Amino acid sequence: MKKIVITANxxxxxxxxxxxxxxxxxxxxxxxxxxxxxxxxxxxxxxxxAEFETMFMxxxxxxxxxxxxSVLSYWKAIKRIKxxxxxxxxxxxxxxxxxxxRLTGTKIISNVSxxxxxxDKKSIxxxxxxxxxxxxxxxxxHVFFQNQDDRxxxxxxxxxKPELSSRIFGSGVNLTRxxxxxxxxxxxxxxxxxxxxxxxxxxxxxxxxKSLMAQYxxxxxxxxxxxxxxxxxxxxxxxxxxxxxxxxxxxxxxxxVESVIREYDAIVLPSWYREGVPKxxxxxxxxxxxxxTTDSVGxxxxxxxxxxxxxxxPNSLSSLISALDKYLNLSREERETxxxxxxxxxEKYCDEKNILDEYxxxxxRII
Numbered sequence: 001m002k003k004i005v006i007t008a009n010x011x012x013x014x015x016x017x018x019x020x021x022x023x024x025x026x027x028x029x030x031x032x033x034x035x036x037x038x039x040x041x042x043x044x045x046x047x048x049x050a051e052f053e054t055m056f057m058x059x060x061x062x063x064x065x066x067x068x069x070s071v072l073s074y075w076k077a078i079k080r081i082k083x084x085x086x087x088x089x090x091x092x093x094x095x096x097x098x099x100x101x102r103l104t105g106t107k108i109i110s111n112v113s114x115x116x117x118x119x120d121k122k123s124i125x126x127x128x129x130x131x132x133x134x135x136x137x138x139x140x141x142h143v144f145f146q147n148q149d150d151r152x153x154x155x156x157x158x159x160x161k162p163e164l165s166s167r168i169f170g171s172g173v174n175l176t177r178x179x180x181x182x183x184x185x186x187x188x189x190x191x192x193x194x195x196x197x198x199x200x201x202x203x204x205x206x207x208x209x210k211s212l213m214a215q216y217x218x219x220x221x222x223x224x225x226x227x228x229x230x231x232x233x234x235x236x237x238x239x240x241x242x243x244x245x246x247x248x249x250x251x252x253x254x255x256x257v258e259s260v261i262r263e264y265d266a267i268v269l270p271s272w273y274r275e276g277v278p279k280x281x282x283x284x285x286x287x288x289x290x291x292x293t294t295d296s297v298g299x300x301x302x303x304x305x306x307x308x309x310x311x312x313x314p315n316s317l318s319s320l321i322s323a324l325d326k327y328l329n330l331s332r333e334e335r336e337t338x339x340x341x342x343x344x345x346x347e348k349y350c351d352e353k354n355i356l357d358e359y360x361x362x363x364x365r366i367i
Contacts, residue, residue: 001031002367005083006050007074007097008090009059011041016255017171017279018089022050024356030363033081035074053077059092060230074100085141085363089113091129098136107366109359110137111144112154113171113276114298119153133159141366144358146170146276149297169301170277172352173286180288180343181262188328188335190292191222191264193257193280194271198233201270201294204317206238208270208324210247216328222249224260257283265335266290266327269299272314277301286346290338292323308341 004025008014014022014034022045025032032050037057046052056073058066074096078086086108088097094110101108119126133154137143143165145151151167154160183189190209194200202223209221227236243250254260257280261267267284269291275298281291285302291309293299303309310326313319327335 001029002084003031003033003081004363005033005035005078005081005086007035007086007088007093009037009057009093010090011036011038011045011052013090015041015044019045019048020172020174020352021087021356021359023048024360025363026050028360033083035077035081053081057092057096059090071096071099075103078104078106084367085109087111087359087363091115095129095132095136098140102136102139107141109142109144109362109366110140111146111171112150113146115150115153115274119274130154130157130159133157140164142166142362144168144362147298147301150274150276166358168355168358169349170282170355171279172355173279173282173346173350174352175286175347175350178258178283178286178346179262180339183263183265183336183339186218188216188219188266189222189264190219190266190268190324191224191261191284191289192268193224193261193284194269194278195231196223196225196227196234196239197231197273199271199273201272201315201320202234204270204315204320205268206242206248207317208321210242210245211321212324212328213247219328220249221247222251222264224251224254224257226253258287261289262287264289265339266292266309268320268324269293270312270314270320271299272296275299282346282350285342285350288339288343290327290335291342292320292327302345304341304345308338308345 022032026049034045034050034052039054042052055077057070078100086097086101086106088094088110098108137159143160145167148167155162192205196202239250242248267289269278277298281302291303293303294314295311296314303311305311310323312323
């Protein structure tokens with residue numbers, strides 16, 4: 001059996017975003033080894049038929065010694081596993097696994113799922129990361145991009161050859177797992193699904209909810225997400241404050257997002273973080289929710305303004321409130337039309353079966 005390594009910075013990412021990839025590869029006759037920096041979801045991943053190994057990587061670190069240790073840990077793991085192909089996801093894994101693939105002569109397919117906020121401005125860090133991409137991606141068999149903005153940036157910078165890269169629509173979405181459900185009741189329900197970061201628009205969402213709840217008592221605003229220990233502006237104390245005064249419902253974390261979001265009317269992501277294509281928006285679209293998001297890289301790819309939702313300006317509370325207000329003033333029929341159009345959009349562009357077929361085709365071509 002040909003052996004495939006799937007690697008990313010966390011097992012949470014693999015389990016939540018790449019489980020369908022694992023299953024598709026196993027069903028196609030490949031032996032799959034998941035390689036990540038923690039074992040929190042090892043039991044679940046092994047339970048579907050994959051093997052599981054860990055290596056060292058501190059995803060938040062910028063310490064040179066730690067980064068060298070990460071590359072060495074990757075190198076040892078790949079030498080031990082001896083895969084036929086590596087599939088890499090998330091930024092550090094893309095760079096380090098690609099570097100190791102050059103050292104070991106292993107074929108690698110990387111997926112750029114977003115470049116992060118540093119690439120919205122020219123900084124020493126962004127220029128350094130560009131050089132790392134140029135060095136590491138030089139011998140990649142293929143690089144998938146989740147949006148055309150990121151692809152153009154790395155192609156123009158000479159990091160990736162156009163003929164060895166292509167755009168796929170995010171990570172896709174399972175259209176049988178995420179599906180619409182008839183909404184009932186008089187309330188108009190919004191949900192924010194993301195890590196609780198300032199750059200994801202969490203603070204704007206909180207303040208918009210507080211402002212609009214007073215004007216529209218038939219509206220509710222919920223949050224589904226996890227805290228980031230490195231985030232100083234969005235804290236458990238702050239979320240509790242808004243929950244206690246009735247502005248939002250805090251739902252915490254869920255591994256069954258599909259059963260939660262289909263109860264809502266619209267999904268809101270006022271992010272100005274440089275996204276790939278936000279998985280939550282794809283899941284919201286497949287679940288028949290209207291999309292309210294920003295005109296930012298990755299986010300704007302999921303919404304056609306006025307067709308399946310509304311676009312607001314990045315980092316603008318007033319623009320977000322205006323978009324939410326516009327939705328709240330629609331008739332029930334108009335809101336239902338936006339949700340129906342979201343599902344149509346997901347079926348046309350975001351079906352993960354099509355994306356998995358592209359992966360399988362690429363793997364078979366390079367083996």
